[in-house]
Amino acid sequence: MTPEEYEDIKEIEILLRESYNHYFLYESFCKSAEGYISVDYGDVWDREDEGTIKFRSITICSSVFCTEGRSQEWTSTAAALATVREWHQKEMSNGKDTPEAIEEMRQLEKRMTEMYPLREEKDSGI
Numbered sequence: 001m002t003p004e005e006y007e008d009i010k011e012i013e014i015l016l017r018e019s020y021n022h023y024f025l026y027e028s029f030c031k032s033a034e035g036y037i038s039v040d041y042g043d044v045w046d047r048e049d050e051g052t053i054k055f056r057s058i059t060i061c062s063s064v065f066c067t068e069g070r071s072q073e074w075t076s077t078a079a080a081l082a083t084v085r086e087w088h089q090k091e092m093s094n095g096k097d098t099p100e101a102i103e104e105m106r107q108l109e110k111r112m113t114e115m116y117p118l119r120e121e122k123d124s125g126i
Helices: 003-023 044-050 075-091 099-115
Strands: 036-040 057-061 071-074
Touching: 003 036, 003 057, 003 075, 057 075, 071 075
Parallel strands: none
Antiparallel strands: 036 057, 057 071
16 A cells, blocks of 8 residues: 555545534434445465555445445545545535524424424333
8 A cells, every 4th residue: 555545534524524524513324334444455375465554445334325326345545535525524614513403493393303203112011
């Protein structure tokens, strides 16, 4: 792995964490493997033949940010970083975490609760 690939992976992790921290200010939807990052270095023979760890691919699982399903894979850290930078820019500029937007969501939730109150479950006696 080159120093550039290593730095790309570090930046991917930082940007992804910042994006999720922002997202969770106003939303709670996510899946259990949310934000999982997997880096593939190949098998033992790849490393033996090349004498060093060689980057093969990076996969990010994110039902929140991935645009192609729940996960995306790249064969270059630069391409993965470019995509994560796009996700980060979009997330950080969406404005859903402003006090006005949060209050609007609270009001919407209140109206929805009034329109569709939770029904009390009857005791089944079990």
